[in-house]
Structure formats: C-alpha cells, structure tokens
Amino acid sequence: MRMQGKSVIVTGGASGIGLASVERCLEEGASVVIADLKGSEGASRAAELDGKYAGTCLFKACDVTDTVQVDRLFVETVDELGGVDSVFNNAGIGGVTPSDEVSDEEFLRIIDINLSGVFRVARAALRVMYRQGSGSIVNCASILGVFGQSQTAAYTAAKGGVVNMTRSLAIEAAPKGVRVNAIGPGYIDTPLLEALDDEMLQGLISLHPIGRLGRSEEVANAFLFLASEEASFVTGTTLMVDGGFTAGKS
Template sequence: MFSLEGKTALVTGASGGIGSSIAYALAKQGARLALSGSNAAKLRSFREQLNDEFGHDHVEITCDLSNTTQVEELIPATVDTFGKIDILVNNAGITRDNLAMRMKDEEWDQVIRINLEASFRLMRAAARPMMKARHGRIISITSVVGATGNPGQMNYTAAKAGLTGMSKSLAQELASRGITVNCVAPGFIRTAMTEALTDDQKAAINARIPMGRMGEGDEIGAAVAYLASDEAAYVTGQTLHVNGGMAMIS
C-alpha cells in the first residue's frame, strides 16, 4: 500500500528537518528523488545516505529559490535527469519574523519570493509534463499558522495561506488530467530549531497541543507519502492538517 515504485519526485528544501523526513518517506516507498536545496554539501551527504539505504540512484540539484532563473531551471533539470516528474513537493521556506509595523519591505519580499512565488513557478512548470503524462501529484507544505494567523509572522502566514489558495485553484484546473494538488499543514514539529528551545518554552508549546507533544518529521513524511500515492487519486484541493489537535480545522 502507498507504493511509489517507478515514481520520480522533486522535493525542495530536502536537506532541512521536515524536508529530509519527507524525502526519506518517499524514498522508503520506492520513489526516485531529485533533492533540491541551497546547501550543496548537506544535499550530497543526504543523497548518499538515501542511495546507500534504498538505492535508486537519487540525485541532488542545488537551487537558490530566491533566484528566478534557477527556479525556472529546476523542473526541466529534473525531467532531463529522470525523463519525467510524477511528484512535486514544495517544502522549502524561510521566516523573517517581525511585527507588522516594524516589518521591512525586504523581510516581506524575501518570504513571499521564496515561500510563495517560487512554489508558483515550480507548480506552473511541473504542470506541463504532468498534463502530458495525464498523471501527477503536487503537494505543498503549508502551516497551521496559515489557517490561524500568528503575531509577528504577517509575511509567513500570508505566504502559507497563499499556497493553500493557489493549490485549490490549480487542483480545479488539473483534475481532469489525473493530477491532484494538495497541501499538508504541519503544526509544531520537533526539529533542530525546536530542540534549541528551553524546557520551559517546550512545555508552553506542548500545553497548547491536545496530544501533549510536538509532532515528528516522519509523521509529516507519512502524510506526504499518502497524498503522493495512487491510493490518494480522488483527493485533491485539500489541506491535511497534522498538528496533534492544536487547531481542529474542518
């Protein structure tokens, strides 16, 4: 069940905490991966790990998502390497937190460019070969705060909410071609960044979560693997919230 054997996938932000968990989950189910990110050394090390564990000769493609030219080259490079693209996972993202009245134009622009505009460009580019194949899965990683809002993150929440809206629109455009477009919205996930928090800060976060703990990266990876699978062929235009009950959104 949920086998991805014979499928190819591009994952952005693949060397980060959640991104590497997503890539690992897809590789475990048999997909061949193009791992994208800005840190070439980390990507190479992770690719070698996946190759050793799962085979399939995964590849890495370094890309700065703030660079429009590099973004536009990412899907063609993946297709040139694998001959096709079955799955696109828009995972990469940055934060530039600040209160609205103090937020600089560049803090807004950087987050929108990387978190939203780059995803749009990749979705647009991936749609072409997927339409030709009459099959595809486009999955974007949003956030619980894209639905609830969060003080100090007007730029980030705008980008994440924008991803949800874009995905719903594209889902309607591509459904007749056998392509699904969905989102996964993580809550608080245990990563290197959250591990740097103090015990008191972690306790305060966990108190807001009915399950009493942060999520694990592999729990996000499992959600993505499901949406990427043939079993999810009738699921499109949806957001799968994985947040331990922190926000129960219908």
C-alpha cells in the first residue's frame, strides 16, 4: 500500500482524471477528500467509494475560484483527517474560441479556474504542509502548457503558467519539506472532450505516437507516483503523460 494512512485532497475529484485519482489513492490505503463544484455528483461518488476501501472518502463542495471556500476545505480536512499529505490540484475547464472572439469574461474565467485556482489551492496546501514539515502538491498542467494550439489562448496561457509556477513553488517549498510537481496529460478520454465530434477525436488521436487517447487511470498513476514517497527526490518537474505527443513528430 503506497499511500497507507495518508490524507489526500483531489480538486475536480467528481469526474474524469480527478475521480480516477481518488479511486487509485483509496486503493493504495489513503483517505481522500473529493473537492468539486459538482455538489450532487461529488457527494454520490464519495458515498459510493466510502466504505469500499480501508480509508475514508469524503466530499466537500469547493469552487477553486473562491478563496474562502478553498481555505475552508483545508481547515475542515485537517480537522477531520488530521492533516493533508498530498493534493492533486486538478480542477479545470477547457475553452476553444477564436481569439478575436473571446470575451474578457471567458478569458478571465479560464485563467481564474485553471491558473489562479491552482495557486489558491497550492497556497492553502503550503500553509498546512509547512506546519507539518512535509507534503506533496501535484498541479494539473497539460501538453498545452508546453505546446501552443490555435483558439486556446486562455487555456494555453493558464497551463503554461501552471508549469512555470510549479517550478517557483517547488524552489520555495523545498527547504520546508514540501515537494511541488505537475503532470502534463495528453488528450485523455474524459467528459472534458465530450464536445468533440468523431472527426476531431480521430485528429487528436493521430497526434499521439502511441495511437490512442489516454485513460484517466494512466494520469492517476502518475499522480500517485508524484504524491507518494516513491518520488521523494522529485520536485519542480512536469511529468508528461501524453503517449509521446510532446516527444516530436514522426
């Protein structure tokens, strides 16, 4: 059991990559808080998982754009689980709009969730983890944190920001016993891709040398590695989980 007795928070844990990560952590002996906007979905996922494994699974409603809610999530988790060993800073939204048509509102919303939200959660995590003298934060970036893509200026800016913010946080937190890393998923078969038609999906598949989309569990396994003591000398990095997407063209 790689996460025996550990306490983990997964933002965006009600769906997709987050939900798979919640289940992998429970399988490895952790207690996990699903933190998500989706109240009824999150609560029913937690109710299904709680009692299935040795650890507890709780749901806490949390919008990562709201500092009060984020800070409360950490206070309550410390009260109920005794601390926070690992955080998957995974909540995020997509956004594809021609740049000449993007409104301020849409641009700022994507930044607020995908970049500022990651910072709010990391800041709250650092406060708890500094007191503990230990912890691991894993931020969800993307292949689009290191590659550009048409019509995704806000998303790519946010994810690029996550990659470099991860480095800065890692340097700052290392002397206090806290590691900070990121994951860069390629295209993963989750509800985030629901809006795409078959032709678009085939186009995306062809960009991955492995020849398929990724599975949420494959990203969850990378989170598990970075969250656990197996990655005790790994900080400030972005681990690409992308079927070779960022390796180059064939």
